Each structure stands twice: as C-alpha cells, then as structure tokens.
Amino acid sequence: MVLHAGRRQQWRDRMLSSSQKARIRLQRYVKFMVMPLQVLSPSRLHAVLATVSDFLRRRKIATLITSTLLVFPFLLTMAFLGESRLEGFDDTPRASDPVITTLLHGEQLVPPPPLPPEYFVSREVEAHRQELGSASREWLKLDADFRQRLLTAYELMVRRGYQMTLLEGYRSPERQALLAKLGAHVTNAGAYQSYHQYGLAADSAFLRDGKIIISEKDPWAMEAYRQFGECAELAGLVWGGRWRMMDLGHVELRKSNILGRR
C-alpha cells in the first residue's frame, strides 16, 4: 500500500498512545531548537555574514534608506519621550503613609496663629538668629504645595507633642544679600541662591512654655529637631539637618528648574 507521507504520519499518530505522542513532540521540538545551531556552525556563519555584507555593499542606497526608515520612528519616539519626561518630571518624593497622604492631599491645613513680634527679638532668639524682627512669616507668600507640606510636618509634630513656629519663610533677594553680608555663619547663599526667595523654604523652631526655642545645644531641642527632620521628610521636604553645614530648622521643597536643579 502506498500512502502519501502526510497521511502515513496521520495514521501512525492515531496508533500511538498519548505519552508516546508527547515524547515524539518533545523530540521534534528539541530537533527544531537545535537545528539553527547546527546550521550556524562557525564556517557556515562566516559564509552567511559574507553573503549578507556582499549584498549590502552592492545595494548601498537601498540599505541606507531601509535602515533610516527602521531607526527613524525609534529616534522620534525617544525624542518625544525625553521631552515629556523633562516637562512633566516631578522629583519630589511621594508620601506612602495614609495619614500623611490625607494631610497632604486633603483639605488645606490652616497655619498656626502668628506670634506677637516681641517673641522674635528676645535675647534667646537674637543669640541664635540675627535680624529675625524683619523676617517675613507670611504663610501666603509661600508656594502652596510647600505650605501644605510644611503644615503637614507641623501637624505630625503636634501629634508627637511638639509645637512648631515659623521663624522665616519667604525672603526677598535684598534681605538675602543683607544676610549674606553678615557672614557665612548666617548664610552661604547670595540673592536668588536660596529656596527662600522662591517661597520654597522655611526656618522653623519650637514653642516651649511660651518661649521660642532655637538652641541646638539643648538636648530637648536636639531631639525636637531630629523629629522635625523626620516629619518634614515624611512630608516630602528636604531637611537642612542632613547637610554638611547643618541647618536644623530649615526645610525646603525641591522643584524642577529652580536654582539650576532639574
């Protein structure tokens, strides 16, 4: 009986058990996977490459056009992706804690009532911070996002038993220049070199027994600063306590394209 090859295969397959069929399928699969490796032995690979390069050499223009057509959409996509990534890029950290998320994105937090001016010219305050009497403590002069984050940090501190107070928020370029003249112990930044000028930085201290506490030598204050740094970072702010020249009461919100930072 002469059977066509395909029909012979079908007939044989019907006779086999399922495990035999599975074994045969596996053998075919392995053979199929190994075949390209056999075909591409070093000498054959060399021959294939020589043929391809010879083909490309003979059709220079066609090759150029084809490769351009293949690469161009990819480059175009990358260019657009790059642009949108820069524009929409927000490098501020996101809070993952549900309490902080609610504070940050819930209703607008209300700033604490302003303290009388004499609080900021006491001997204790003057010993640590000069020229605070003329500093701005207007919450509305701060960037809205920064304000909400700072108030979130304040609220977290209240829950830890600390009452915060704003020493200085927005700082005009003129005032920044004046402070820079006082020396490096006051500030290293000249006009427009500080986040204070963009309403994106603030200096805070603590209220204890009706007095502003700034001292960094007081162990109670040191612990308070450590906790404040923790709360500020939870709210997505950068804390000056981590800097080489520590500025324990300072926090800022980094934003794209401000002070040359992306």
Ligand SMILES: [Zn+2]
């Ligand atoms: Zn500051």
